[in-house]
Amino acid sequence: MIYTVTLNPALDRTLVVDRLVEDDTVRIRKETYYAGGKGIDVSRVIRELEGHSVALGFVGGYDGSHLEGLLINAGVLTDFVRIGGETRTNIIVKEAETGRQFVLSAGGPEVRAAEIGELYHQILRLPDMEYMVLSGSLPRGVSPNVYGQLVLAARKKGAFVMLDADGEALREALNYRPHCIKPNRHELSRLVGRDVSSQEEILAACREIHRRGVPLVLVSRGKDGLILSGAEGPAIQAVGPAVQVDSTVGAGDSAVAGFILAHSRRQSLEECVRLACAAGTATAMTPGTELCHRQTVEELLPQIAVEVLPPQ
Ligand SMILES: Nc1ncnc2c1ncn2[C@@H]1O[C@H](COP(=O)(O)OP(=O)(O)OP(=O)(O)O)[C@@H](O)[C@H]1O
Numbered sequence: 456m457i458y459t460v461t462l463n464p465a466l467d468r469t470l471v472v473d474r475l476v477e478d479d480t481v482r483i484r485k486e487t488y489y490a491g492g493k494g495i496d497v498s499r500v501i502r503e504l505e506g507h508s509v510a511l512g513f514v515g516g517y518d519g520s521h522l523e524g525l526l527i528n529a530g531v532l533t534d535f536v537r538i539g540g541e542t543r544t545n546i547i548v549k550e551a552e553t554g555r556q557f558v559l560s561a562g563g564p565e566v567r568a569a570e571i572g573e574l575y576h577q578i579l580r581l582p583d584m585e586y587m588v589l590s591g592s593l594p595r596g597v598s599p600n601v602y603g604q605l606v607l608a609a610r611k612k613g614a615f616v617m618l619d620a621d622g623e624a625l626r627e628a629l630n631y632r633p634h635c636i637k638p639n640r641h642e643l644s645r646l647v648g649r650d651v652s653s654q655e656e657i658l659a660a661c662r663e664i665h666r667r668g669v670p671l672v673l674v675s676r677g678k679d680g681l682i683l684s685g686a687e688g689p690a691i692q693a694v695g696p697a698v699q700v701d702s703t704v705g706a707g708d709s710a711v712a713g714f715i716l717a718h719s720r721r722q723s724l725e726e727c728v729r730l731a732c733a734a735g736t737a738t739a740m741t742p743g744t745e746l747c748h749r750q751t752v753e754e755l756l757p758q759i760a761v762e763v764l765p766p767q
């Protein structure tokens with residue numbers, strides 16, 4: 456089974472307005488709620504692509520129940536730890552007239568030590584963990600080394616661990632050697648302490664990370680697709696066709712979902728990167744925090760240019 460972990464889920468409230476104006480009433484034209492947070496997005500995309508996963512993490516209060524209910528309605532399996540604090544709401548405002556989008560991200564509730572302990576023991580007890588995906592920001596009260604501890608617990612159980620995090624949480628977790636990380640260009644730059652942009656710079660940065668014991672690095676590059684670098688074997692690049700982009704929120708999570716789902720289906724690494732790219736591209740075509748549709752992903756798959764890169 457694939458387990459996703461979202462320590463700081465968010466009820467994503469997407470509002471469409473004509474245009475934001477100062478000193479006047481701005482009428483909301485459309486309002487939609489999504490169960491959000493990066494690991495939860497991964498679970499939603501896996502379900503959309505006809506796979507199964509269980510979403511783990513913390514939910515609390517009425518908004519936490521709302522989020523969980525949305526997932527249940529979408530057919531996503533959940534097993535959250537309930538916390539005393541209230542699940543955060545992130546607000547996404549889209550201006551219909553200009554296409555501009557504003558993402559207001561809340562800090563989230565404070566998680567108590569006992570609640571972290573409960574999640575940790577839940578993970579240790581899981582009988583069938585083949586994959587664990589750890590994604591997103593950390594809530595208050597949780598130490599930056601929490602991902603490291605969860606990586607260690609999952610590795611001890613023989614699971615393949617994929618991590619999508621940033622900053623100190625990512626840096627700390629590298630010491631525990633997740634099997635794969637999914638930084639975007641900015642996260643990779645922060646990780647290696649210099650700006651990386653070109654293909655050569657990305658591959659050099661990935662080699663540094665392999666030397667620290669991480670076998671796979673999947674770098675997402677927005678419209679330029681993805682590069683998968685492996686400690687062994689050649690790097691693989693996938694680039695999607697030019698599409699009409701509406702909102703890229705959740706594109707990175709969709710790429711993680713595509714990669715892990717294909718990997719769990721024992722597909723080749725080329726096919727894993729292809730599905731990652733198709734899912735990310737399809738999500739970029741949907742509005743707000745809406746995620747990819749299966750039919751679009753299937754239409755995109757043959758249009759993804761997958762290339763094995765020459766050794767550097
Ligand atoms: N503008 C775009 N046009 C086409 N495809 C895109 C675009 N933006 C993203 N994608 C697809 O989605 C994948 C992941 O996007 P991106 O690199 O933006 O991840 P990210 O920065 O982690 O995103 P986020 O944090 O918003 O979820 C890309 O590798 C690409 O396949």
Ligand SMILES: O=P(O)(O)OC[C@@]1(O)O[C@H](CO)[C@@H](O)[C@@H]1O
Pocket residue numbers: 463465467490491492493496545560590591592593704705706707708744
């Ligand atoms: O604050 P974090 O945990 O980094 O990201 C949270 C979030 O922005 O990520 C998803 C899109 O990737 C949204 O569903 C959610 O609001």
